[in-house]
Structure formats: structure tokens, C-alpha cells
Amino acid sequence: MELEVDIITTPKGFHCNLCNTDVPNKPSLDEHVKGRKHKTLTDVRATRKAQEERSVFVSGFEKDVSQTQLTEYFQRFGDVANVIIDKDKGVYAIVQFSEIEGQLTALSQLVHEINGRRLRVKPREKKGFKLINKKKTDFENLQEVLERLRPVLVQAETVNEQMQCVVERIQLSENKRKARELLVQLIQEVFTEFFPDSQILSFGSSVNTFGIHSCDLDLFLDLDNTKTFQARAKCPTELVAEASSDDGRSEDSILSDIDLSTASPAELLELVAAILKKCVPGVNKVQVVASARLPVVKFHYHQLDLQGDISINNRLAVRNTRFLQLCSGLDARLRPLVYTIRYWARQKQLAGNVGGAGPLLNNYALTLLVIFFLQNSDPPVLPTVDQLKDMACEEEECVIEGWDCTFPSQAIAVPPSKNEQDLCVLLAAFFSFYATFDFAGNVISLREGRALPITSFLSQAREETQEEEEDAMEEEQPRQPHNQTPKLGPLNLLDPFELSHNVAGNLSERSQHNFQRECQEAEKYCRSLQYLRKSTKGKPWGLVRLFTPHSDGPNRKKQDGSADKEMSVSIPFKLALLPEGLRNQLQQAGDGFRPLWFQRVCVAVVQVFQNVLKCSPGSSTESVLSGDPCHADVAPGSCDSMEATSEELNTSNDSGVAGQGSPRSGTAPAGSKRPLSSESSDASSPPQEKKPRLGSGPKPGAPCWTWTQTHAVWAGRRKVRRELIKETVDSRPEGSSTALETQVTDHIVEKEPQVKVPLVFTVQARLVGGTQSTKVLLKIHPPSEGKELLRDFFHFLEIFLPKMVDTLMEKSM
Template sequence: MQRYTLTNSYIVFGLNTTNMELDKDIQPVSKGGFHCKLCDVNLPNKASVDDHLKGRKHQKLSSVRATRKAQEQNSLFVSGFVRQMSQLQLVDYFQQFGPVSEVIMDKEKGVYAIVEFSEAKGMELALSHDQHILDNQTLRVKPREKKEFKYIPKKKQDRGNMQLSLERLSQGLCQAASVSEQMQRVVESFQLSDNEKKVRSLLVELLQEVFTEFFPECCILPFGSSVNTFDIHSCDLDLFLDLEKTQIFQARAKGSSEQAGECQSEDARSEDSILSDIDLSTASPAEVLDLVAAVLRKCVPGVHKVQVLSSARLPVVKFSHQELGLQGDITINNKLAVRNTRFLQLCSGIDARLCPLVYSIRYWAKQKQLAGNPFGGGPLLNNYALTLLIIFFLQNRNPPILLAVNLLKEFACEEEECVIEGWDCTFPSQPIAVPPSKNTEDLCALMAGFFSFYGEFDFAGTVISLRDGRALPITGFLSKEAEKGEEAMQGLEKAGGSSTSKTVRLGPVNVLDPFELCHNVAGNLNERTQKAFRRECEEAAKYCRSLQYQRKSTKGKVWGLVRLFAPHGGGGAMQGSSGGAERNLAISIPFRAAALPDTVRSQLHSAKGLFRQLWFEKVCRAVVGVFRDVLKCSVTPSDGPEKVGARQEEEEEETGCGAVKDPGISAHAGTAAEDAMLADCTVPAGENVHETNNNYNPDTCPSSLSLSKKCNPQDTVHKGVKRPLSSEDGSLASPENKKQRLDSGIDHPSAHWHCLLWHRVWAGRRKVRRDLLKSLPEASRPEGGGVELETQVTERIAQERLGAEKLLEFTLEAEVLGGTENTHTVLKFIPGEDHTGIFQDFFHFLESFLPKMTEKVLEKLE
């Protein structure tokens, strides 16, 4: 009756166009349209308001609000009882006034309860009673506070629960005696209880029973967070529907029916299972998943919100179980994921320290907004990738805590050999088969070691391999033929695996799956996430060296993991790093292998341990090209700001390519000697510049590069060779407390240029670019943001100011870093006299323009 009344009010509202009787939740907006306070949505016109009020969301929230209001009218607020008081005791006491429908107790925020009666009469009798005494305690009873019902979106609820869980967690952590005990408490706080595990197990049994009726001899196997020993409350239930035996059953049944002839009637065939409608040997995954979804919708009690995602990397059917409050996924072609789960179970069983580390570091990463995207996807670390990073760290302790996968294979018996989709997935099934580690580090030291390890890790120049237990040089994955990972593929072929798989997707962070060696499990990360992860690791490592981390506070202050788990500070670190970049006047060009053309990738692949030097030459060539060709600056080699004047005269005499006197555009073309000079900035001793650049052969290269501080085509000044920092295969040869620059036996190369700026290339650049694009025919417009377009923009800016004097001169220093620092080229700017104060404007423009344009130029290099 209530719904009918509401519906009729909607009809009246929709028909009355002159004097609309607005619903109490609908308010007109000054700028036009309406706003629904209940659902917190804006509505553009009357028609949309009518549809909204009839919609499911508004009606559901209206019903919830009515229920809440009725509960408030029949409820009492009760306090004054002891913490040990049970709900049943309160129910028994208040039953004397009337039927009690529910008692809700909250002992976290304070000792109080909400007692709800089935009828308002019970509440009134309880309030009229003079005194309430229970177990010799005088209870304080008053009407429940009536609050306005407000809809809170789910994402806001999740955020609030996360903060609340940190508050509750912190109280327990501060009471622990050590960091190791704190980490154990983190595990206890987040892992599934025995009852939760039992409920999930029962649901799997139910699904197994139902699906066996439709897919005979099928098998449902749970994998992922629910069973890999790193489960958390409300994690999804990931399931693999194995139809391999079902396919055999269908083929056998089909063969039997063909031998029996056409004696079966249509009625008999219709009584067969769902397999009568599909041939599993030829059906597509989408077709099979549609059948799986149909079974879930019609035959599994409590299942709703079934959705087929056939376009995902691994097609899946998503579902929810209403009574259990669980969300689940079912896949039919993810057998490797089941094997990965078994591997994580094995690692957790081999060493008990892994589990507390994983729980603590996962929570830290979520608090720092590095992992745990609630909406899936996105450029954040997923739990699996983060867990593999932790295992890889433990593989690299001295002595190692966990063994590389290739070493684990040695402890597997013949029955445990396993090959899935051509990938060798062999490892022992029981942890007892693996000898225990001799490493005795406690959890406190391992947590600090994790942050130090990845705070000084070269993500850009290496590929993390759990199969080998070491970081592989990225050069083995650069050439078109070697993108699969030459070393990894060779090792796989020796083990009998497949080498015909897809290529590895290289990115800012490269973590190979331990079995599917073509899968980079961190391939979704972008450069910003990688920098944030490294920066947060550096900050955490610094904190872990303090007594606030290592020892419990005697003054009751927060310590240990509590300070480490403090939520991300809203970009403060980002602002600090940006400010530091401006103060140091430095711009970083990261090494991004995926953005390089195939020719350059092949050259870097051939360079092996010297790839950073060769890449540095390419970057220098591209940077000079941006300044000289795109921004129309004059660029000449330099020994440093103190020798610029003397060096200029010498270069003019030797090469005829000194500083340009005429600021016109044509004056920036340069001579052939200048092109050769700017093409490469550091070359092996005795090698011709262009031969080294285009025909880079590591076999003919000297064992150590001689570095040129002066990029002069006539001469090369060599520097001495310093101690080797790491071997060519990437293994460290220097102490842990020393920062290695490169993995070759030479000092890091660098170069200097003296630059003259002639035009305000940043002033009005967007408008000039927009006007230029409008003036050109659509067919002949250059690529947006490309080198050609930006060059034309600069030329148009220069044409408006022909005959201008030089605006600014500055020195540019370039240096390549790598090893225990992320591989990148640092460009440092040293301004000359700047009476007009324009250098900061120019540098601010370069901060965003130079890295992007350098990458564009690198993409065009051959």
C-alpha cells in the first residue's frame, strides 16, 4: 500500500506542470535543474526527476530510510553496564517491557547498546520505569538519538573503514613488545577466521556439486587470496573451473553414441546434460562462460549479480553471494594461477617469516596509495606483484631465506614434475622437502632490509626473475628477437618448456611471473607509481634506522609499525621532490626501453653491460636536437662554466661552429662537423663517432670505456678507470653501503654544453600551436605534440621577434646514473648572468617539455 501511494504521488508530480509539488528530497538548483538530497545526484529537468523518483536507487533508499526511522522510534540508548555484559543478558532484562527485536552493542567506541523493541509500546514502558538495575549496575536509559538519514557512497564507506581499522590496529600494535610481535598482530588482525574459511569451503563444495550435474567430472579449484595463506577479510573468492576431464567425458560419450547409431530419440537426447548444447573442444571461452553464468543464475541458491567479462585478459564470470556477502570469479583457462597459488603456499610453508612480511608490507603499500586499487586495474601494484617482490627480496638475502625456482626444482621428485601450457612449473609439493634457511634475521631487520633493498634498486635497467633468483639485465629483453628474455628462454628450453610465447611487456617495473616467463606481473605500473614506490621505500628505510622504529616507546608514544603505517600525506613528498628539482635546477630523463625504436633496442641489446653508455649517447644526441633544432638554441660543447669563453674561441678556430652571432632561424642549422660533434657525446677510445653509434659491437669494444668530458670532434679527453662496481651479469661487486653508478667497470660518463637562448619559446606557445594547427589543412597537419609541430611553433615564435639579441646563456651538464640508482640521465642547468630574471620561467617550461620531447626524438632515432 505504501508503494502504491508513493507511485501515485510520483504521477501527480509528473502531471502538474504549473505548480509542481516537489518531493521533500527534491530541491530546485539556482542554475537550473534539481538536486535529490537523498541520493546526492543532480537532475537536469522535470522529466529526469520523474524517472529518478521511480528508479530503483531512490525507491530502495526511501525504503531503507523508512526502516531506519521506524527503528529509531522503537529504540533505546542504554549505557552504564560492565564490558563483560552480553547481548543475551540485555535481551532477557528488557523483555519484561515488551518483545525485543534486536540488541546492538558497541564496545570499541564505548560501552553502550541500542535496544530495539518490536513495538513502540515496549519502549515507552521502559522509559517510564523509574530505575533500571542489572547485575548490581544502574543502567542509564534514554530515547535513541534521532539522526537525519544520509546516503554515503560505497567508496566513501570503504575509505572510512580503512581509517577506522588503522585506529583500532594502532592500539594493539603499540601494546606489543617488539616490531616482530607487531607484525604477527597485523597477521592476526587481517587474516580470515576459521569460520570465514569454513564458509568459503562450503560454498566451493556447493558449486562443485551443482556444476558436476551440468559438466560431468569437472573440478572447481580455489586459488588466489582465499587459499594462498595471505587471505584478508572480504577478499574475493577466485575459482578455476577445470573442464579437461569433462571434455574427455564428452568425447567418449559422443563416440559411444555414434557407435550406437541413430537409435536415440530427441526426447532422450534432451535429457542429457548441458553438454548436449555445446562442444567443449571447439567452443570459444566466451561461449563456455555464458553457460557457466547461466548455471550460476538459475541453479546456485543465493547467487546474484552474475556478469560475464569475456574481453578481459583472462575471461571471467563475476558473481556475488547475497547471504554470505562474498564476491567471486570463475575462470576456465587459468590453470597457471592455480599453480602460482601452490607456489605461494610452498614459500609460506618453507619459512614462517614470509607471511608476516607480506601482510605488513601489503598494508603499508595500501596506506601509501601504492597498492590496493578498490576498483581494479589502474597503475597500482596488485597483491600478487607485491608478494613476488617480497619473495625476490628474500631470495637475495645473505644467506638466502627462500631459494630461486630453478633451485627448488632440484628438490622435486619425478611425480611432482609439472608442465602447464608449455611452461615448466615444477617444484616440491611439501615444504619439508626443502632444507631450512641458515638465515637468522628477525622480522624487524627484514622489514627494514626490504625498504633499503628496493629504495636502491635499478628498476629501469633490470628485470626481476624469481626463477633465477636475481635481477637480469634488461638488455636480454630489448631486441625484437630477444624480447622474450634471451637468458630466461634459454633456461626454459633446457628445462623442456616453451619458447614460442608472447613477448614480455616491458615497463617502469619488470617482475617476471615465476612460471609464465613472458608475463610481467607489474606491467600495468606507470613511471609515476614506480617513482612513488621507490621514494616511499627510501623514506621507510630512513625511518627504520631510527630508534622510534626499533624500540618500544617508554613514554607511550606511537612507535614501530604504527608510524610506518601512517597514511600517505596528500602529496607532500611529491611537492618536496619537485621543489628539490627546482632548487637543484635538474631534470631527469628516465630510461624507458618500451619507448625506444627497434633499431636502438637491438643496439642496446648488443651492448650488454655497456648499454647505459650507449643509451646515454642517444639521449645526449636527442637533448641537443631538442635545444638546437626544436627550440632553436645555439649549442656548443663546453668544459664547464669557468672555461666557456676560452673554449668558445678555440672551437671557432678549430671547427668553425662557435656560438651563433645571428639570432635568425637559418643560423641554427650548423655544419657537418657540428652535427658529428653533437651526435655522440661519449665514445670508446679510438673509435669513430658514427661507427660507434650505428655499428655498436660489444665484441670489438674495449673492456672499459674512456670518457670524454669535452664533446669535440677533433679530440677526446679520457678519464681514469675506477674500481668495478658490479659484474656484467648484474651481480653486485661493491659493499651494500656503497652506491654503485653503473654495472660496467668505468666511471659514469658525462657531457657539458654551452647554450644560448634567442627567443622566449615558452611565451604564448599554446596559442601559437593552436593558431598554427588551424591555419594548416587538416590533411597536412603534423602530429600533435610531435617534433615537427613543435619545431614549427618555435619558428613562428622566432619570426615574430627577428633580430632580437640573445636572451640568456647557460651551461648544460648531462650525467647517466644506474646500478643502485634507477637508470636515468640527469640534466643539470647552470644559468649565466640573468639580469631579466627569465631563467626560472624557461626552466619551468623545460621541466615538462624537455623529457617528453626528448622521448619523441629518441623514438625517431635509427
């Protein structure tokens, strides 16, 4: 019966109200109902319902009545399983009995009294169980903020005014900032009693000038002075007396129970949590999070409805906060840009991880992306970290945990920027910069102010591993060295100081793709009149349209341009899947690793079409099909029957897109038209010669192949794969291996009839952005006949081809 209520039919399939999940068809629905999530929530709902039926709601007692007193009183009616008292929202309690008879007996008694006060006892209200989608709730809150902002933004005269308005409306107000300062003072006073000379230092959004009204309060408990005090307390008596006479303090404190020099971080965090719970008024929901990258104690301050956390080993974060404060003081345009881009990212669901963890961008990463863009503007708006280091004096030198964190303490020490672009132009340039940025092949470095080739970090990792092994052999025991290599991922953004920390290391491949896609959409919009000019009719314009989230209706594909896109398959660069031998070759190639990577992908593509999908090659393709895909020096044949060497691949695959989107490479101002040529084009071609459109046919010299497919190898493939796996349980190959997929194709070719009209199509390969990208784009040119059939084949290739290329690349060496 409950299943009928949980599952409803929708135009797109089915929706589970219990799990708040959409499923497309009946088989998927059956799998969902049998799944772990649905079963778990069903059990939780049943448990909650049973608890409600065995519970009573109690009110009317004094505030000093304890949980024990209530338990003892209601124990006379039946075994009490739990008592929950809420004194914050009002004095009431929920008394839960182990059996329903206890509840019925308690309700049958008309009068209940404790300490002379008459109690009100009634059945507990039965509420329907519902899974709260925090992400959706947060998104709805953003929509409410946008609705309040919309009238003000529409009435503004320029985009610059709109951006300033965003700052004024969502920044941390002065009153809230002062309230936070008072809370920090309160916590400082409490902790000083337990840890003499300790300091509570604020960092993060609350103090880095980029805070919003709902940001958390991040605190760092500095115990260095306390450790010094404790060491002095262990000195001879006369020294202790001398030290105590300075401030009237003695060693009588919690220090007598714990030695800070030997205590583990976990022990200290437990102690911090205990102090917060018992000694700081208004603090509740205290929790030690030991599994975080930097363990913290989380808490909630009731009076301000404020979430906060305290760490004991996060001195670098305090220094990062000072760095952001300095950058904010260097140029007044930074804050409006950061606030606008953060809000845009939240609206597009690119940022805002629920609970602080997730695959989306965090505010710190977004801020660093803005700073890096400003470092690469023409002329630069902000200096690099290395340049700031050179501007600092000796007194400002700072090294934390081995990392050089030196920069001037005052903005006046840094020469002002010569860049005079307004906020409107800079915002459009930000989107243009990252719309074509090669995230897969580069590591973003704010210290150097440039993108570093990802292959340079491969040799660094190997050198560190060798050093670790040598040190371990010399010491005859393993030791844990300071890790210098960042965790590489889809988006690599180094911390300005802790160079082993990838700030965007949590990002998934889909999140990185969505960020770049939204930048591309924003770049197109920023070239339109709706962005540049205020509407005379009071319609949304400028930031209002930029902030508007995409609709989820059936026209979404048409809105984002994907419905009418050309038939092209993208194969990204995935460093983690490459074998060690190919990694070494790419590392040795240095900045020129992209042509080599492109060559290997081309060979793998040929292997997939010919060997796995059993396509018949044309005459121009046959001449280059032989050879080892791992050691081939020649790429597959081009459309004009020429063979392209790796050098030719390096020069012939231009796409008309600047590789890193740098404003220094001549980014056009907002509202201007795109140039007809790019810097990556052949210098020998006349400047007035127009580039042919991508859809106008294959480019001479670019690798391409002609294939013929006589069977619908994409139809029913999943079913055939399942049957083959069942038949070969003992010796089946890996589920994604080329061997299994080849067997599937052979089975379809043997059992199924040929298509009426064989598909003859051309596949053209190119490296997007010339030598400045790592994404291979495979354009499929349809034949004159059978276009609809080829479209079905293409939709299959979109998913299948990249996976198979990854598999071949992973196993090739």
C-alpha cells in the same frame, strides 16, 4: 541553477560536486563543463530525477507476489515503464510509470489491495544524485583499519611484534576460511550434477596463506574428468554400462545438450552463469566477463557478502597458488613481510585497483616482488624457481600448457635458509632494494632469481616473429603460435611459470614512478630512530608512521622533499619509443646497452637546446655539435673541454647509488649511515676519498654543456603554438614534432624582446647508478645572476625536455 550548485570556489580554484573533480582556473572550468563526463552525469541526473517524479513506493505485499502481478495491478492507473522488487532488504517495490499522470492517479486512490493484502503506496523518496568515488571510499576504509590498529601498534615493543600484529588483525580468520570452504563444497555438489567428475578448485588469496578478510573467492572449474566421462558415454553400449555401474551414474545430464570437446569457452561460461543463477542458493549478481585476460563468471554470495569468480581455463593460477603456499612454508618471515608491504602499498595508494582493473599494483605482483627480494638477500631467504625444480622428484614433475611448473610438494624437501635477519631489518632492506632498482632496463625473473636485461627480450621477439612467418609459409596458412614474449612496460615482472605474462603489465609509468618514490621515502624513514625505537611517550612510531598516508595540504611538496630539490631533469628509458635500428644496436650491446643509450640521449639533448630552443653553445660545446645524432661515436664535450667516448661514459658517470639495490652488494642494516662510496665508483680512487656532493659543481669527465639563452622562449609558448596551428591548418606538422616547436621558438625570438640579463647556465648529464641504470639525469647549474629567471626556465624544461628527447629518439633512425 544546477551549475551554480555543482561548482564551488576553493582556495586552489574550483570544485565540481557533480563529478567530484578539482579544476585550477576558469578556462579549465569551462572546458570541464563542456566535457563528456560532466555532460553525461548531467543527463544521468536529469533522467534519475524524472524517474523519481513518475514513481511510487509500494510495500505490504506478500513475498510470493511477482513483478508481473504488480505490473498488471498498477497498469490500470497508467502505462508502467518498470517495476523493481527488492526481497533481500525487505519486501517493497518501486513502480515507475511512463508519464507523471500515472503516478498522480495511483496516489489519488486511497486503498490498494493485491490478493487480499492492503498495500502501502506513497511517493518515491527523492534522493540527491551523487557520484560515488569507490577509490576514495576504499581509502577511507583503510583509514578506519589504521585507526583501530594504531593503539595496538603503538604499544608493541618491537617492529617485529608490530608486523606480527598486522598479520593477526587483517588476515582471513579461521571462521571465514571455513565458511568459504562450505560454500565451495556447495558449489561443487551443484556442478557435479551437471558436470560428472568435475572439480571446483580454490586458488588465490583465499587459500595461498596471504588472504585478508575482504578478499575475493577465486574458483577454477576443472572439466578434464568430465570430458573423459563424456567420451566414454559415446562408446559402445556395453562400455557405457560398465562405466555407469561403477558409481550408479549415467550420461543423463547437461552433457547431453553440449559437447565439451567442441564447445567454445564463451558457451561454457554462459552455461556456468546459468547454473549459478538458478541452482546455487544465495548467489546473485552473476555476470560473465568475457573481455578479461582470462574470462570469468563473477558472482556475489549474499549470506557471506562475498565476491567470487569462476574460470574454466586457469589451471596455471592453481599451480601458482601451490607455489605461494610452498614459499610460505619455507620461511615464516614471508607472511609478515607480505602483509606489511601490501598494507603499506594500499595506504600509499600504490595498490588496490578499483574493480580489479587499473594502473596500480595488484596483490600477486606485490607478493612476487617480496619473493624476488628475498631471493636476492645475502644469504638468500628463498630459493629460485629453477633451484626448486632441481629439488623436486620425478613424481612431482608438472607441465601445464607447455610451461614447466615443477617444484617440491612439501617444504621439508627444501634446505632451510641460512639468513637470520629479523623482520625489522628485512623490511628496511626491501625498501632499499627497490629504491634504486632499474625497472626500465631490467625484467625481473623469479625463475632465475635475477634481473634480466630488457634488451635480451628484443631479440627473442624478433626470433619468434621469424619462426611464425616461416611456419606460416610452410603450412601455407596462418596459425596462432604460443606467445613467448611478455608485454613490456614501466615495470616488468615475469610470472614464475608463465614466462610470457608480465604480472605488472597493467602498471602505468606514473604508478611505477610513485612506487619507487615511496620506496625511497620509506628507506629514509627506516634509517631513523622513529622506526627503530618505541616512543616512551606513547607517540606513533615504527609501522604507524610508515603506514600514515601523505597529507594533501599545501605542505605536501615540502614533506616529500620536492620543494627544495635541486634543478635536475630526469629522462627515463622508454623502449616502446625507440626506432627499430636503435633497438637492434641496443640488443647487440647486450648488458652494455646503457652507455650506448646514454650517448644517444646526450646527443638528443644537444639538439633540443641548440636547434629547438635556440640556445647559443659555449666553446666547449661547439666542438661536438656537428655530426649525425644517430651515428655519432663521440658524446658531447665535457666541462673540462674533453670529449667522452662511449667507453668513458661507461666508467665516469657514477652516482653513488647501487644499480639494483641488491642486499648482496652490501646493503647497510636499518639505522646505519650510508657509505661514503659505492661499488660503481672508480676502483683506482682511494677508499678514504670522499665523493663530492651533486650540488658542488660539475664532475670532471662527465658530459656537460654551457648554454646562453637570450629570450624567454618558455613564456606564452602554448598560445603561440595554437596560433601557428591555426595558420597552417592544411600543412601543419605533428603537434609534438620538433618542426612545430622550432617554429614556436623562432616566433618568440622574432616577436619578443630579449631578457634583461642573458641566461648563462651549465647542463651536466650523468647516468644514475653508473652502468646499472637507464635513467639519465640532467643537472642544471644556475648562474650567479638570473637565478629566479632560470627557475622559470627549469620548470618548463622539466616537462618539455623529456618529451622532445623522446620525439628525437623515436624519429632518429
